[in-house]
Amino acid sequence: MANVLVVTSGKGGVGKTTSSAAIGTGLALRGHKTVIVDFDVGLRNLDLIMGCERRVVYDFVNVINNEATLSQALIKDKRLDNLYVLAASQTRDKDALTLEGVGKVIEELKQNFEYVVCDSPAGIEKGAHLAMYFADEAIIVTNPEVSSVRDSDRMLGLLASKSRRAENGEEPIKEHLLLTRYNPERVTKGEMLGVEDVEEILAIRLLGVIPESQAVLKASNQGVPVILDEQSDAGQAYSDSVDRLLGKEMPHRFLDVKKKGFLQRLFGGSE
Amino acid sequence: MSQVDLLDNDSVFQLKGNMLAVTVLELSRNDLARLDRQLAQKVAQAPNFFRDTPLILSLDKLEEEDEILDLGALLDLCRRYGLRTLALRAKRAKDIRAANEYDLPILPPASHTGRERVVDLREREPANPEPVVEKPAAPAAPLINATKVITAPVRGGMQLYAPGGDLVVLSPVSPGAELLADGNIHVYGPMKGRALAGVKGDTKARIFCQQLTAELISIAGQYKVAEDLRRHPQWGNPVQISLSGDVLNITRL
Numbered sequence: 001m002a003n004v005l006v007v008t009s010g011k012g013g014v015g016k017t018t019s020s021a022a023i024g025t026g027l028a029l030r031g032h033k034t035v036i037v038d039f040d041v042g043l044r045n046l047d048l049i050m051g052c053e054r055r056v057v058y059d060f061v062n063v064i065n066n067e068a069t070l071s072q073a074l075i076k077d078k079r080l081d082n083l084y085v086l087a088a089s090q091t092r093d094k095d096a097l098t099l100e101g102v103g104k105v106i107e108e109l110k111q112n113f114e115y116v117v118c119d120s121p122a123g124i125e126k127g128a129h130l131a132m133y134f135a136d137e138a139i140i141v142t143n144p145e146v147s148s149v150r151d152s153d154r155m156l157g158l159l160a161s162k163s164r165r166a167e168n169g170e171e172p173i174k175e176h177l178l179l180t181r182y183n184p185e186r187v188t189k190g191e192m193l194g195v196e197d198v199e200e201i202l203a204i205r206l207l208g209v210i211p212e213s214q215a216v217l218k219a220s221n222q223g224v225p226v227i228l229d230e231q232s233d234a235g236q237a238y239s240d241s242v243d244r245l246l247g248k249e250m251p252h253r254f255l256d257v258k259k260k261g262f263l264q265r266l267f268g269g270s271e
Numbered sequence: 272m273s274q275v276d277l278l279d280n281d282s283v284f285q286l287k288g289n290m291l292a293v294t295v296l297e298l299s300r301n302d303l304a305r306l307d308r309q310l311a312q313k314v315a316q317a318p319n320f321f322r323d324t325p326l327i328l329s330l331d332k333l334e335e336e337d338e339i340l341d342l343g344a345l346l347d348l349c350r351r352y353g354l355r356t357l358a359l360r361a362k363r364a365k366d367i368r369a370a371n372e373y374d375l376p377i378l379p380p381a382s383h384t385g386r387e388r389v390v391d392l393r394e395r396e397p398a399n400p401e402p403v404v405e406k407p408a409a410p411a412a413p414l415i416n417a418t419k420v421i422t423a424p425v426r427g428g429m430q431l432y433a434p435g436g437d438l439v440v441l442s443p444v445s446p447g448a449e450l451l452a453d454g455n456i457h458v459y460g461p462m463k464g465r466a467l468a469g470v471k472g473d474t475k476a477r478i479f480c481q482q483l484t485a486e487l488i489s490i491a492g493q494y495k496v497a498e499d500l501r502r503h504p505q506w507g508n509p510v511q512i513s514l515s516g517d518v519l520n521i522t523r524l
Contacts, residue, residue: 150427153445157426200461203424203443 051223208241
């Protein structure tokens with residue numbers, strides 16, 4: 001049975017698209033046939049981060065309007081055989097998406113893929129609503145700062161009330177928290193919320209903590225999902241998160257300040 | 272004073288209003304011979320239904336120009352089939368006069384015909400054939416309004432309202448969430464949202480919480496925001512909040 005996964009946050013710029021690309025690629029790396037769908041119509045970015053922007057011919061909106069078939073619009077990843085991207089339209093806006101149209105496309109994708117990763121736009125309006133409406137699981141991407149946590153909280157409320165599962169009274173969407181741009185140094189200085197603070201406010205399962213990393217920016221600009229950069233801390237953290245998503249128990253890494261022996265002793269050491 | 276005198280003041284009766292379901296025989300034509308034949312068929316279908324059945328005779332569907340009805344013959348006919356006529360529903364003056372002669376009460380013509388439905392004898396037949404014994408009136412339900420109990424986290428942007436009663440929240444309440452109740456509000460998880468008790472103006476309503484970290488609390492329109500609450504010595508503690516006059520009292524639980 002195919003799994004529809006939405007990567008959402010409410011707030012913009014927290015790393016939804018980076019996370020969608022990394023997690024989608026991670027699932028494909030582990031042998032699952034995966035498609036990543038860009039719901040950010042009008043502000044598409046997923047194709048850039050996946051490095052397939054020069055191969056976009058037809059997009060999501062074309063498929064909804066029956067101007068192209070799904071197989072024409074799906075872009076196969078050059079690195080992995082079982083990874084595909086469905087790009088968003090850059091020339092349209094979010095009103096081009098309809099509930100019936102999106103439902104039809106998701107249903108068709110579910111026939112052919114194990115995982116459908118929906119990269120949600122920011123906000124709580126139509127685009128974000130449609131991205132999460134058909135989801136079975138949700139990854140809430142949050143930065144360790146109050147406005148992002150508040151927006152995530154709002155989004156969790158919407159997942160629990162405005163999704164298809166909620167409206168049909170089915171089992172609720174499985175929620176995961178992905179904390180991105182985490183900087184342990186700034187947390188110890190009290191400039192950033194700690195993992196425990198965010199977990200306490202949102203009260204959902206922690207999928208992973210992605211450290212603030214130069215590797216993320218570099219990967220975005222090169223069009224390579226950061227999870228493929230196995231040397232980087234962010235890549236490793238995403239890799240752990242994908243394992244946890246698949247049900248593996250993994251210890252959380254990169255939560256503490258590194259290379260500072262005396263501080264490590266002071267703040268409880270590393271895991 | 273004797274015992275008898277004391278009892279004499281006690282009322283021996285009570286007047287009560289009651290809604291009864293009752294069979295109405297609505298006559299559409301003044302044709303007693305046909306009524307006799309058709310009633311006989313009905314009785315053959317469901318003999319139990321026609322045993323001492325209380326009945327309202329409805330003549331208000333008869334046209335003004337129809338000839339006068341032989342009420343005595345109609346009553347006899349009904350009685351033969353086990354229908355006991357209680358009253359007459361009529362609008363024509365001649366029918367009302369006839370009813371007075373037979374000392375039958377008159378009901379006003381049906382105004383809400385939608386509330387009546389045609390009796391299906393097949394569904395009625397297996398029912399208890401005993402004459403209907405009026406059940407003693409159920410004791411009046413105690414005046415308790417529904418309490419709304421919430422167990423799922425209340426997220427920012429959600430608004431929960433308990434109309435006419437209390438609101439009990441067992442889960443965390445996030446900043447930006449709003450709890451409203453006409454009665455009291457109880458929060459057992461961390462309370463970081465807004466709580467408004469007695470929103471319809473009940474000054475006796477209270478707010479109870481395990482951890483006072485609310486953005487706003489209000490009882491019957493009197494409110495305090497976090498800016499003021501933060502300075503209160505009970506901030507973060509389990510408290511109850513009540514209203515006296517226009518002052519919100521925060522006391523430790």
